[in-house]
Amino acid sequence: MLRAAVALADEYGIARLSMRSLAEVLGVVPMALYKHVANKDDLLDGMLDVIVGEIDPPVEEREWRDVIRRRVLSARRVLRRHRWARRVLETRTAMTPGVLAYTDSFIGMFLERGFPVDLTHHVMHAIGSRMWGFTQELFDDPEADPAQAAADAVPDQAALQQMAMRYPNVLRVAMASTHDDGVVGRGCDDQFEFEFALDLLLDGIGDRHARGWTSARPGADR
Template identity: 70%
Template sequence: MMAGRGTSRTRLSRNAVLGAAVALADEQGVGGLSMRTLAEDLGVVPMALYKHVSSKEDLLDGMVDMIVAEIDPPLEGQAWKTTVRSRILSARTVLQRHRWARQVLETRTTRTPAVLAYTDSFIGMFLDRGFSVDLTHHVMHALGSRMWGFTQELFDAPGPAAGPSVAEDARVDTASGSAQPDAAQLAELARRFPNVLRIAMASAHDDGVVGRGCDDQYEFEFALDLLLDGIEGLHARGWTSART
């Protein structure tokens, strides 16, 4: 049994339980987190936790609330684009600190008050700076999960359609920029998926194209700035979704 972070049941509180759960997930991943392992870590019996969290789902919701609280508040006195960009990159920093959080966020069906407060504040960054409700609605759809600091990467993993002989044995590591398939595998990739291969192998982009290769942080900011520039243009033109 691991040494517990807690020493007495009387010291338990909801915040203490959630903080311990976040720390445990940071260390071991969320997959191994259970009420039993958390109780062991705190040095209490599992039933003691249920005085503070009603279920595993309540625990996960509370953990999300804990990390949302780490996201920086909106900047004061700044242009909307600077404020939104800074907030999104702060959320990304938080998710990089808590690698398990993206998986949990994607599975939440309950919007807790903390999550709703963050969403409300995020929408306010647009409305308070003169955006129409109509444009803000569509902006939120366009930004999607970026408001939480993540988006699905283009080359997260090989698709199943490629088949095990190509997708598993001829991987291209776009994050580090190193290619591992041999000549025969490259030839097969080129025959079956020529356009995918061209992009996946473009790890040394020209400075005028992307600049630093397939670095996750760079690609995230590139797409974010592309969106914000487009949104800025729509706002300046008084764009509306009304059909004419």
């Protein structure tokens, strides 16, 4: 049932998923589903646990940076297959068993490779949603159609002139990248930007770990 619900959400989006639509796919009456889940929220929790199970387990090696990076990018691939899952993750008020197990395993990747509990605590705050393969980017809409978003991101000449006058720094940064088609200002390569920020974060974590950083040490970097 849960895998059928995941497939339905993948095809039509989470907004169109209902107990009735799922029952139709399964060929049962809607009331039959309530033997397995209490309500739609319970269904969504179960669906999350299904897709969390698709994230690759940690690789067996000691280099913490590679282990973390591979796990995060595996999570990102999973969430890109199930684009509805990000919004569901963001709206959960309690951790499901699958989410708890993944979080526990993620923390363990640091602790088992020599990170102290104190640093690991702050690292988890810094990583945030990136452990799931996404992060809130500037002007980001997780449910936007990529093709439409790319088209909407191209301003006309009048808009560019107005932006240059009112928001010169925003325009300067937004127009900085030249992409494969030679057109500037069409938006960013999401995968490249995600990996760039992830590597930047991991470099900073490694630096703190190498210096024996602790939040209790007088004069520690904050």
